Amino acid sequence: MSQEFTYQDVAEHNTKKDCFLVIHDVVYDCTKFIDEHPGGEEVMLDVAGQDASEAFEDVGHSDEARETLEALKVGTLKRQAGDPVPKAQLPGALSPAANTSGASGFGVGVYALMLIGGALAYATYTYLQQQQAAKQV
Numbered sequence: 504m505s506q507e508f509t510y511q512d513v514a515e516h517n518t519k520k521d522c523f524l525v526i527h528d529v530v531y532d533c534t535k536f537i538d539e540h541p542g543g544e545e546v547m548l549d550v551a552g553q554d555a556s557e558a559f560e561d562v563g564h565s566d567e568a569r570e571t572l573e574a575l576k577v578g579t580l581k582r583q584a585g586d587p588v589p590k591a592q593l594p595g596a597l598s599p600a601a602n603t604s605g606a607s608g609f610g611v612g613v614y615a616l617m618l619i620g621g622a623l624a625y626a627t628y629t630y631l632q633q634q635q636a637a638k639q640v
């Protein structure tokens with residue numbers, strides 16, 4: 504069973520004795536885990552009751568850490584207009600990196616143009632050579 508929480512609901516759980524975190528739109532109750540966290544309680548309290556997706560991903564947590572997360576899941580986040588937007592993107596979502604690949608798409612276009620230009624120049628050169636040769640006969 505998965506309960507739905509609004510961002511406001513989650514924000515109420517922002518203390519050491521009652522600590523919820525949102526990671527990729529899933530709500531986790533970290534209250535019992537906070538004392539066991541190898542990264543310390545301080546970092547978790549910094550993002551208690553908030554979207555911790557970016558903080559969690561920035562650390563590069565192990566698969567083991569992700570398995571621990573599974574056990575702490577209490578529900579999903581129901582986003583509403585005006586809620587803070589997560590900074591960290593889900594894999595596959597549009598990200599600044601996707602823009603970079605867009606720019607490289609432009610780069611491919613430029614290379615294609617250079618190639619076509621070169622081919623045209625070569626064709627013109629060969630044509631002129633043939634004309635020249637024809638005149639000499």
Ligand code: HEM
Pocket residue numbers: 524531533536540541542543546547549550555558559562563564565566567568569571572575
């Ligand atoms: C419920 C959520 C979380 C779980 C289950 C979790 C779990 C873990 C685990 C198992 C480790 C040991 C290293 C590893 O296996 O990757 C770890 C390390 C760490 N975590 Fe978390 N973590 C959570 C949230 C966070 C958040 C929100 C932050 C930062 C704001 C954070 C910061 C760190 C740091 C800095 C370390 C490295 C500690 C070190 O190597 O000295 N963690 N975490």
